[in-house]
Amino acid sequence: MKKSILIWTISAIVYLGVVIVGFKVYASMNPKSEEHLTHETTDQEEENKNHSHHDDENHSVNTISDVTPKVSYANGEITIELKDKNNNVPELEVSHEKYMHFIVVSSDLKEYHHFHPEKAGDGIYKQKVSLPGHSYQAFVDIKPKGFQYSVTPMEFHVGKANHEHEENDLVADKEFIKTINGQTVELITESFEVNKEITLNFDVKNAKPDPYLGALGHVVILDENGEQYIHVHPVADDKTVFETQFDKPGIYKLWAEFKFGDQVNVYPFVIEVKE
Known part of the structure; x- marks a missing residue:
């Protein structure tokens, strides 16, 4: 009886030793694996911070957007379609008396419009406007409920114009x-x-x-x-x-x-x- 207990004890000690040695070997082959995972997460968070965007009174928001607008122009009417990351229609909060502030500028930054498109269906907003032939940048300024959102420029064209923004030659005013x-x-x-x-x-x-x-x-x-x-x-x-x-x-x-x-x-x- 004593002999069998001794054998069982020795076997348990040997098994424990094998487990410990095995863990040390794994750790030596995968150094700082947990730290590496944390470091990647931190880098991603830092990247999100570095790609901040100005918006409204808070000035800075994440570039990660859970809502994606689409902008198109045809027959004197602008159409904005909103879908969230789940391909559903997001609910909007009122911001300064409107659900949507829609900014349009011509590519040379000479023409400027501030619209408030009307809702024309689920996630669809429309604005009637006659725009001359040009390339334009549009900014959909909204506050979706329960979603992150960042205002980003969206380019669209009217007519055959294709003027690029980087060609602008703006000169600072001398008198304000x-x-x-x-x-x-x-x-x-x-x-x-x-x-x-x-x-x-x-x-x-x-x-x-x-x-x-x-x-x-x-x-x-x-x-x-x-x-x-x-x-x-x-x-x-x-x-x-x-x-x-x-x-x-x-x-x-x-x-x-x-x-x-x-x-x-x-x-x-x-x-x-x-x-």
């Missing part, structure tokens, strides 16, 4: 004062520097804008390639002061929208952001 429909607005700021909070103070001469889409004004900014999109609102309900920042130096064009009576004036400015 514009008069549209008899109303003058001056952009006042200390400087335009990269990675610095920039205050855009719009002096509306001898007037006060009327509330427009839940604010006293709206500012949309694009880089000269029409790729980086920034949409900001005033810092307070009673001010025409905006705050934003720029990740990269370069030439940018901004459009400031202010409403006077029934008229919405759009004031374009070309700025240079320096290091």
Whole structure:
């Protein structure tokens, strides 16, 4: 009896030793496997952060989008179709009194439109507009419920035009004062520097804008390639002061929208952001 117990004990010790040796051999052949997995995850998270995109008052959002818009133009009408990552129709939240803010610019950044397309079916929105022959960039600015979303440029063409954004030759304005429909607005700021909070103070001469889409004004900014999109609102309900920042130096064009009576004036400015 004692002999069988001794044999069983020795067998258990030998088996345990084999397991320990086997684990050490596996670990030596696969060093830091768990650490490597964690490192990959961290790299992916860092990549997502580095590919941030400006949008609305929060300025920065992930480039990962769970909702994909499609934009097309035919017979004087723009059609926007929305589908989420599961190929379903996403539900939208109201943002500044509208479910959708739809920005269209011509490839030379000379033509600018801010639309609010009407719903025409499940996930389908339409906007009637007569656009001259050109290449355009469109930005679908929405807030889908329960999904991540990033505003990205989408190119579409009207007619046979095929003008590329990178061909633009924008020159920064020397004076930041514009008069549209008899109303003058001056952009006042200390400087335009990269990675610095920039205050855009719009002096509306001898007037006060009327509330427009839940604010006293709206500012949309694009880089000269029409790729980086920034949409900001005033810092307070009673001010025409905006705050934003720029990740990269370069030439940018901004459009400031202010409403006077029934008229919405759009004031374009070309700025240079320096290091």
